[in-house]
Amino acid sequence: MKKLLLLIYLSLFTINGFSQKVINNPDCISKNISGTVTKVELSNTETVIHFHIKSPIGSWVAIPRETYIEDSSGTGERLYILKTEGISLTGKNYFEDSDEIRFKLFFPALPKDVKWINYGESNKGGNWFIYKLNLTKDGVSFLQNKSAFNLSSGINVPDFKENIVIGYPSNEVAVFSNNKMLRGLISENEQNVNTKLPKDLPETFFGSWYDKYGTLILMTTPDYIISNFRIQYYHNIDEIGDNKFKISSLSHTFEVLSLDEETMTIRTNRLMTLKRKPNLNKVPKQIKGDWLHWANVKEIKITDDYFYINDHGELGVYEIEGRIDKVIESGNAYWFVIYKNGNYDLYGAREVDGEFVMQPKGFVNAKYKKVKN
Incomplete structure (x- = not known):
C-alpha cells in the first residue's frame, strides 16, 4: 500500500510540471547581450536564468521591471521578472572593480512542454533580447x-x-x-527549422553590394549583414533553388535570386540588381586622427586598425578599444564596422560644410567632429 501511494504521489508530481531540470550553457539562435546565459533552472514554482555579462569598467547594465520570457512558439503569455539575485532590479549597476558580473533573474514557472523561449525587455528603450533559447538540452x-x-x-x-x-x-x-x-x-x-549555416552560402555572396547610384545596399559577412545601414544577424537561411536563398534577420528578409562574382539580384519589396565593389583596405588619411564629442564628454582616436574611445563617465575617464573590422565607402560617406567586447557597432563619417562629422549608428546625439591636426 505504501509503495502504491508513493507511486501515485510521484505520478501527480510529474504531471503537474517540472520537478527540477537544469540546462547548462543553453544554445540560442541569436542574441545581443554582451555575455552568455550559463544556466537555466526549471521547476514547478519558478524559472531561474543565470547570466555572465562582460563590459568595460565604468559601464553599466540595468534590469527593467518589464523584463520577460515567453514561449518562442508564440503561444502563451509573457512572464515578467519576479526578482533578481546579484544585481539590482531597475537602476544602473556599474562595473566598478571588474569587467564582468554574474547574476540570476527569477521568473514564474514555465509550462513543462515549452522547448524554446525568448528573453526581452518591453519597456521603452529596452533592447536586450535572446531569441530561441533552447531548454531541451545542454548547449554545445x-x-x-x-x-x-x-x-x-x-x-x-x-x-x-x-x-x-x-x-x-x-x-x-x-x-x-x-x-x-x-x-x-x-x-x-x-x-x-529549415536553416542553413552562413558557411554554407557561396563565397561569392560575401562582400559589399551597391545599387546603380553607388549607394551601399548590403554588406555581407559570415558573421553579420549590414542592411539599411544597420548591423543585423542571421536568423534563417533557406535554400529556395539552385544558388538561390531566402535570408532572414530578426527585422529584415530578402531573397537572393541570382549570384555571380560581380552581380547579385535580390528581392525585398522590389527587385534590385546589385554590383559588387571591394572594401577599402585601410582607413582614409582624412579620417585618421582625433575626434571630439560635441559635448566634450568623449574623444575618439582612429588609427589604421583601432578606435580608441576615451569616455568621461561617472567613474572618471576610461578607455575602450575597438578593432576596425571593415571600412566601407558609400557616396560621400565612410562606414566603419567596429568590434568590441563581443559586439559589432557601426560608425559613419562624412564631410559637412568643410568639416568631417562622425556618428555611431543609432545614437542621434552622439556626434563627433574631427580635430584638425
Whole structure:
C-alpha cells in the first residue's frame, strides 16, 4: 500500500510540471547581450536564468521591471521578472572593480512542454533580447568539454574544430561543429527549422553590394549583414533553388535570386540588381586622427586598425578599444564596422560644410567632429 501511494504521489508530481531540470550553457539562435546565459533552472514554482555579462569598467547594465520570457512558439503569455539575485532590479549597476558580473533573474514557472523561449525587455528603450533559447538540452559550449562529454555519453567524439556561429559573433551562441557525428547529436533544431549555416552560402555572396547610384545596399559577412545601414544577424537561411536563398534577420528578409562574382539580384519589396565593389583596405588619411564629442564628454582616436574611445563617465575617464573590422565607402560617406567586447557597432563619417562629422549608428546625439591636426 505504501509503495502504491508513493507511486501515485510521484505520478501527480510529474504531471503537474517540472520537478527540477537544469540546462547548462543553453544554445540560442541569436542574441545581443554582451555575455552568455550559463544556466537555466526549471521547476514547478519558478524559472531561474543565470547570466555572465562582460563590459568595460565604468559601464553599466540595468534590469527593467518589464523584463520577460515567453514561449518562442508564440503561444502563451509573457512572464515578467519576479526578482533578481546579484544585481539590482531597475537602476544602473556599474562595473566598478571588474569587467564582468554574474547574476540570476527569477521568473514564474514555465509550462513543462515549452522547448524554446525568448528573453526581452518591453519597456521603452529596452533592447536586450535572446531569441530561441533552447531548454531541451545542454548547449554545445558545455558539451565542448570533450572528456566530460565522452564520460557522460560513452561516445568518443573527435576533437572539435572550426565552430560556426549562427546569429551572433561569439562561441557562446548557437555554435555548430563541422563534425558530422557531433552535429547529428546536438542539432535537433534542424528537424524543426529549415536553416542553413552562413558557411554554407557561396563565397561569392560575401562582400559589399551597391545599387546603380553607388549607394551601399548590403554588406555581407559570415558573421553579420549590414542592411539599411544597420548591423543585423542571421536568423534563417533557406535554400529556395539552385544558388538561390531566402535570408532572414530578426527585422529584415530578402531573397537572393541570382549570384555571380560581380552581380547579385535580390528581392525585398522590389527587385534590385546589385554590383559588387571591394572594401577599402585601410582607413582614409582624412579620417585618421582625433575626434571630439560635441559635448566634450568623449574623444575618439582612429588609427589604421583601432578606435580608441576615451569616455568621461561617472567613474572618471576610461578607455575602450575597438578593432576596425571593415571600412566601407558609400557616396560621400565612410562606414566603419567596429568590434568590441563581443559586439559589432557601426560608425559613419562624412564631410559637412568643410568639416568631417562622425556618428555611431543609432545614437542621434552622439556626434563627433574631427580635430584638425
